[in-house]
Structure formats: C-alpha cells, structure tokens
Amino acid sequence: MSVLELDDVTKTYGPDVVALDRVSLRVERGELFTIVGRSGSGKSTLMNIMGTLDAPTSGTVRVDGQDTSGLTDRETTELRARSIGFVFQSFHLDDGQTATENVMTGLLYAGVPRRLRRGLAAEALDRVGLDHRLLHRPPQLSGGERQRVAIARAIAKDPAIVLADEPTGALDSRNGELVMGLLEQLSSEGATIAVITHDATVAARSPRRVALHDGMIVGADQADGDARSADAARPALPARPARPADAARPGGPARPSDAARPGDPGAGAASSAGEQR
Amino acid sequence: MSRARLSFLDALAVGTVGLRSRRLRSLLAALGIAIGIATVVLVTSIPASSQADLDRRLSALGADLLRVDPVQSGDEVRTLPPESQAMLGRVGPVTGAAVVANTHATVRSSDLRPQGDGAITALAVSGSLDELLRLRVADGRALDGDVEPTVVLGSDAAERLGLDRLPSAPVTIDIGGVAFTVVGVLAPSPLAVDLQSAVLMDWEDAEAWLDPDVRPTVAYVAAPVETIGELRPVLASTLSPESPGRVLVSRPSDVIAAKQASGATFAGMSVGLAGVALLVGGVGIANTLFASVLERRREIGLRRALGAQRASIRTQFMTEALCLCLAGGVLGSAGGAVVTVVWATSRGWPVVIPLGVVCVGIVASLVTGVLAGIAPSVRAARLTPTLALSSE
Numbered sequence: 001m002s003v004l005e006l007d008d009v010t011k012t013y014g015p016d017v018v019a020l021d022r023v024s025l026r027v028e029r030g031e032l033f034t035i036v037g038r039s040g041s042g043k044s045t046l047m048n049i050m051g052t053l054d055a056p057t058s059g060t061v062r063v064d065g066q067d068t069s070g071l072t073d074r075e076t077t078e079l080r081a082r083s084i085g086f087v088f089q090s091f092h093l094d095d096g097q098t099a100t101e102n103v104m105t106g107l108l109y110a111g112v113p114r115r116l117r118r119g120l121a122a123e124a125l126d127r128v129g130l131d132h133r134l135l136h137r138p139p140q141l142s143g144g145e146r147q148r149v150a151i152a153r154a155i156a157k158d159p160a161i162v163l164a165d166e167p168t169g170a171l172d173s174r175n176g177e178l179v180m181g182l183l184e185q186l187s188s189e190g191a192t193i194a195v196i197t198h199d200a201t202v203a204a205r206s207p208r209r210v211a212l213h214d215g216m217i218v219g220a221d222q223a224d225g226d227a228r229s230a231d232a233a234r235p236a237l238p239a240r241p242a243r244p245a246d247a248a249r250p251g252g253p254a255r256p257s258d259a260a261r262p263g264d265p266g267a268g269a270a271s272s273a274g275e276q277r
Numbered sequence: 278m279s280r281a282r283l284s285f286l287d288a289l290a291v292g293t294v295g296l297r298s299r300r301l302r303s304l305l306a307a308l309g310i311a312i313g314i315a316t317v318v319l320v321t322s323i324p325a326s327s328q329a330d331l332d333r334r335l336s337a338l339g340a341d342l343l344r345v346d347p348v349q350s351g352d353e354v355r356t357l358p359p360e361s362q363a364m365l366g367r368v369g370p371v372t373g374a375a376v377v378a379n380t381h382a383t384v385r386s387s388d389l390r391p392q393g394d395g396a397i398t399a400l401a402v403s404g405s406l407d408e409l410l411r412l413r414v415a416d417g418r419a420l421d422g423d424v425e426p427t428v429v430l431g432s433d434a435a436e437r438l439g440l441d442r443l444p445s446a447p448v449t450i451d452i453g454g455v456a457f458t459v460v461g462v463l464a465p466s467p468l469a470v471d472l473q474s475a476v477l478m479d480w481e482d483a484e485a486w487l488d489p490d491v492r493p494t495v496a497y498v499a500a501p502v503e504t505i506g507e508l509r510p511v512l513a514s515t516l517s518p519e520s521p522g523r524v525l526v527s528r529p530s531d532v533i534a535a536k537q538a539s540g541a542t543f544a545g546m547s548v549g550l551a552g553v554a555l556l557v558g559g560v561g562i563a564n565t566l567f568a569s570v571l572e573r574r575r576e577i578g579l580r581r582a583l584g585a586q587r588a589s590i591r592t593q594f595m596t597e598a599l600c601l602c603l604a605g606g607v608l609g610s611a612g613g614a615v616v617t618v619v620w621a622t623s624r625g626w627p628v629v630i631p632l633g634v635v636c637v638g639i640v641a642s643l644v645t646g647v648l649a650g651i652a653p654s655v656r657a658a659r660l661t662p663t664l665a666l667s668s669e
Contacts, residue, residue, distance in 0.1 A: 044667065048662075048663045051582065053582055053661075053663045053666070054661070054662075054663045073587060074586055077581070077584055077585070077586050077587075078586075080582070080584050081584020081585075086579075086583070088579075092575065092579045094294065094298075094576070096294065096297060096298035097294070105580070105583060106583050108283075108287055108291070108583075109583045109584035109585045110583075111584075114284065114286065153583075
C-alpha cells in the first residue's frame with residue numbers, strides 16, 4: 001500500500017517558472033525510497049509538496065491514503081502532524097532545549113498527551129542510539145548526533161512516512177554514513193522513509209530511487225548523472241525558461257541538458273517512473 | 278488525535294521557550310512595562326500614603342469638630358448666649374459641646390520675671406473642653422475642680438512666662454488681681470491655636486474669682502463626621518435664631534486639609550504620565566516581538582512542519598507577549614511597592630499601597646500584552662512553513 005502518492009503533480013511559480021512538471025511517484029509502506037537530483041532540480045519544491053508544506057498547482061497528493069487537495073490549512077496541518085516526520089539538512093533543533101525536549105516538541109504537535117511525551121521521546125532517542133545523550137543540548141552534540149536527535153524527533157510519533165531532506169548534507173562522510181545506516185536500519189524495522197538528496201553515493205544505498213531533473217522524474221534506479229530528460233519523448237511543452245535561481249547561478253542557464261537534451265526513448269515511461277520497480 | 282489547540286500548560290511551555298533563550302532581551306522588554314506599572318503604583322501609593330498620614334493626623338485632631346464664633350462687628354464685643362453649651366448639646370447629632378470665654382482679665386507673672394502683658398489671654402473653659410479638643414497635658418496635671426484658683430498654661434503662654442517646665446515648688450500667676458496656682462502646661466494643639474497663647478481656668482473659678490457673668494465667646498461641638506455638613510446651619514440658627522448670620526460655624530481641621538489638597542491634581546497628571554509609560558512599554562514589546570518573529574522564521578516553519586496549527590503559533594507568540602507584560606506588571610508592582618515603602622517610611626507616613634491599583638496595573642499590563650501581541654502573532658501565524666524553513 002502506498003503511504004505517499006503523487007499523481008501528475010505540477011508546481012508553477014507565476015506563469016513562467018515550472019518547478020515540478022507532472023511528477024508521479026509512490027512510496028510504499030516500509031521502504032527506503034530516494035529521490036536524487038541536483039540543486040535546482042526541484043528537490044526542495046518536491047519535498048515541500050510531499051510534506052504537505054506546500055500545495056501543488058495541479059495533480060494530487062495522497063498521504064496515508066488521504067487526498068490532500070481541498071483540505072483546509074487546519075486539516076492539512078493535522079494530517080502532517082499525525083502522518084509525516086521531517087528530517088532537515090540543518091537539523092532544525094532548538095539549541096536551548098535538551099535532546100529529549102527537542103523530541104518532545106514533535107510529540108506535542110502530534111497531539112500526544114503530556115504525560116506520555118517524555119517516555120516516548122526517550123524511547124525514540126534510544127532507537128537512534130542516543131540513550132546516553134538524553135539531557136544534552138544540541139551545541140554539546142556532534143553533527144551526526146544532532147541529526148540523530150532530529151531523526152528521533154521525526155520517528156517518535158510513529159508517522160506514516162519520514163521525509164529526510166539532504167539528511168547527510170551538513171555532515172562529514174563518516175557521520176553521513178552513520179546517519180544513512182540508521183535510516184536503513186529504521187526502514188528495516190518497518191519505518192517508511194523517503195530521502196531527498198543530491199548525493200549519488202547516498203542515493204546508491206537505497207533499494208529504490210528516482211532521479212529528478214528540471215522538475216521531472218527522469219528515471220528510476222539511476223543516479224542523477226545518468227538521468228536524461230524525457231522531453232523529447234513527450235508532446236511539446238510550452239516554452240519553459242530557466243528558473244530565476246538558475247539564471248542567478250554562474251553557468252546555470254548554460255547547462256548542457258538545458259541547451260540540447262539527448263532524446264531518450266527509454267524514458268518514455270518516466271512520468272510514472274515511481275511506480276516501476 | 279492532533280489537537281488544534283494547545284493545552285494551557287503546553288502553551289505556557291511553548292510560549293516561554295523564546296523568552297528563556299533570550300533572557301536579556303526579554304528582561305529589557307519587560308522592563309518597559311515594569312516602568313509603566315511602577316509609575317502607576319507610585320503615583321497612587323505615595324499620595325495615598327500621604328493622605329493616610331493626613332487622615333490619621335486629622336482624625337487625631339478631630340475632623341468631627343466644629344467651632345462656633347460670634348461674628349464681630351465694629352466696637353461692640355459680641356458673645357454667645359450664656360446657655361450656649363446646653364443649647365448646642367440638645368441638637369440632634371451633637372455628641373459633645375464645650376464653651377470658652379475670654380475673661381479679659383490681665384495676666385501678670387507676679388512672682389516671675391517681668392513679661393510683656395496683654396499678649397496672654399485668660400480663658401474660662403467648660404469642663405468638657407479637654408476631651409473635645411483632645412487637649413494633652415505636657416507637664417503637671419489638668420484642671421480638676423480644685424477649691425483653690427488654678428490654671429493650666431497653653432504651650433506658647435508657658436514659654437513666654439518661662440514655665441515650659443514647671444518648677445517643683447508651686448507657682449502662681451496674677452490674673453485680674455487674683456493669684457492662680459499653675460498646675461499644668463498643655464501640649465501644643467494645632468486645632469485650637471488660640472488656646473496656646475492663653476491660660477485656662479475652670480468656668481466656675483472664673484465666675485467665682487473674676488466675673489460672675491462670664492459669657493461664652495467660642496463654642497466647640499463634636500458630631501459624627503457625616504453629619505457635619507448639615508449641622509453647620511443648624512448650629513447657627515440654634516444659637517442665633519433671629520439672625521443666624523451673626524455666628525460663624527467653621528471646622529478647624531479644614532484649614533489643615535486645605536494645605537494638603539494641592540497634591541491631588543499632581544497625582545492626576547502622574548496617572549496620565551503612567552499611561553504614556555505603559556504605551557511606550559507596549560510599543561517596545563510589540564517591537565521586540567516583531568523582531569523576534571522575523572528572527573525565528575525557521576523555528577516557526579519547523580513548528581508548522583511538525584504539525585503546529587496557525588492557532589498554535591498565534592497562541593505561542595501571544596503567550597510570549599502576555600508573559601512579558603505580566604512579568605513587567607509584577608516586576609513593576611513590586612518595584613513601585615518597594616519605593617513606596619521606602620518613601621513613606623522615610624517620611625513617617627503609614628504605607629498605603631492601594632491593592633485595587635495594583636490589580637488595575639496588572640490588568641493594564643495584560644491588556645497591553647494582548648494589544649502588543651496581536652500583530653506580531655498574526656504575522657507569525659501567517660508565515661508559510663516553506664518560506665519559514667527555506668530562510669536558512
């Protein structure tokens with residue numbers, strides 16, 4: 001059963017900027033799923049939409065079987081509080097609070113009764129191997145430990161899915177390894193985890209992955225470097241200028257893939273790549 | 278399962294996280310409110326303490342006391358009716374009456390060093406005067422119906438006669454050719470200043486030794502304070518039914534009260550000033566919160582991502598505003614109270630801190646908190662989680 005299901009999701013900013021272009025993907029219960037893409041590929045937008053932090057311009061997003069279109073902000077928030085756990089590149093921990101308190105904040109908004117929070121938080125920290133760091137504050141922890149606190153916060157409420165946005169981005173390779181190992185372990189214990197990353201080596205660890213390029217899913221089970229646009233195989237789209245962010249980046253608009261994309265007939269089914277195994 | 282509303286304890290915990298991690302700034306923001314509330318407490322407590330001191334002195338002096346004087350005109354020396362004391366005593370609310378008569382006898386310090394004559398008056402007083410005017414004897418004893426002619430001296434008169442302290446041997450003074458033994462000296466009485474420069478003798482002694490037909494020139498009446506107003510015209514028409522204008526009824530304590538009245542208007546101005554201080558404090562808090570919202574966009578975004586409803590974010594920032602203002606209010610009240618205690622004690626006033634004002638001050642600080650918190654908390658709640666999270 002799909003825990004998270006995107007169907008033909010498009011996100012545009014203004015009339016000209018298409019951040020996501022007819023993206024469809026499914027994350028199945030209990031799997032470790034990776035979306036890999038360079039910066040500017042629409043990863044952040046995809047993350048926001050998968051996490052119900054933002055709504056698609058068109059297409060549908062189903063979280064835990066529930067269609068999010070037409071939900072009020074309150075209902076969406078409630079769904080997010082219950083079903084989605086977030087892990088961010090920069091941890092987003094409160095430096096003034098202990099590891100336990102940081103994890104408890106996640107439980108607070110998930111509606112877990114006050115008296116249960118401390119126990120659940122300790123349990124979650126134990127699961128990520130930080131049972132000896134319960135009362136440490138983030139500044140007293142290493143980067144890897146901080147990210148594990150963040151992971152504990154995401155899993156403590158036992159969400160339907162954990163979304164990890166560049167979870168290793170701020171870590172050295174050794175700590176990155178540890179964090180990825182932890183995510184794999186949690187997945188093997190039954191957690192559903194979707195990782196979004198630009199790092200092909202991180203993506204390579206995942207049993208199932210898709211590549212995102214210029215807002216489109218361009219291939220399953222491929223690292224970003226191999227990914228090619230499916231434009232050629234599709235009906236012509238309206239002219240799509242580069243995103244402003246691309247224009248601002250040196251050499252951004254001049255990416256080879258923008259100028260001339262080699263046709264890739266094999267990618268014809270890319271729009272439903274997520275459904276392929 | 279997810280709740281749209283934070284419980285009270287959760288709101289309190291979440292709403293103080295920001296304050297606890299930014300202690301100095303929180304303290305400074307609260308200080309603005311504290312100054313406003315302290316001003317409110319001060320400008321009401323200090324006049325209240327001063328007023329309490331005045332009231333205490335007035336009631337010691339007798340706000341319940343009226344004085345009746347005949348209105349003098351030209352050369353004719355007017356007096357009150359001989360039965361004045363009895364007449365006044367029969368008036369409804371009157372609880373006590375006493376009369377004083379100027380005997381116009383000359384006072385000479387017979388066996389003492391020479392004094393300028395004429396300045397000291399010899400007064401006959403009815404028995405109840407001591408009690409009515411709360412006269413206290415500073416030295417010696419009071420008059421108590423001795424067979425011998427005796428007097429007590431007013432404080433000024435004693436000084437002029439060189440008798441501030443009574444010698445151990447009996448002293449007499451010459452009044453209208455009669456030797457009166459001095460038995461006591463009175464303490465100063467601000468209510469009856471004219472008694473201070475007089476020698477006082479029993480009414481019976483005056484009749485027996487000086488003038489058998491002595492007539493009252495001043496009457497004192499005590500009555501419950503609340504009846505004093507309506508009593509005034511009644512007293513006048515009692516003593517002078519044909520022409521009440523011939524007697525003047527006054528309240529000695531009014532003179533003292535008038536001296537203090539000027540303070541009240543100043544207090545009114547200060548309350549206005551306190552309002553301004555509160556406003557400035559409120560603006561300061563709003564400003565702090567706005568800055569805090571901008572600075573904490575990431576935190577807000579995170580909380581929204583974790584499932585915080587807009588309402589929870591609003592509650593969080595509103596709680597912050599309220600906690601800041603409440604802390605300011607409590608701090609200010611305490612500060613105002615301490616200053617009042619020090620101030621009042623240094624002046625020997627009783628300490629009066631109107632609790633009502635403290636409550637109003639704290640409520641005002643909470644209202645300030647709500648007003649200052651509305652805009653920042655609405656703005657915080659409006660932040661979209663994506664925008665808030667991306668501002669790394």
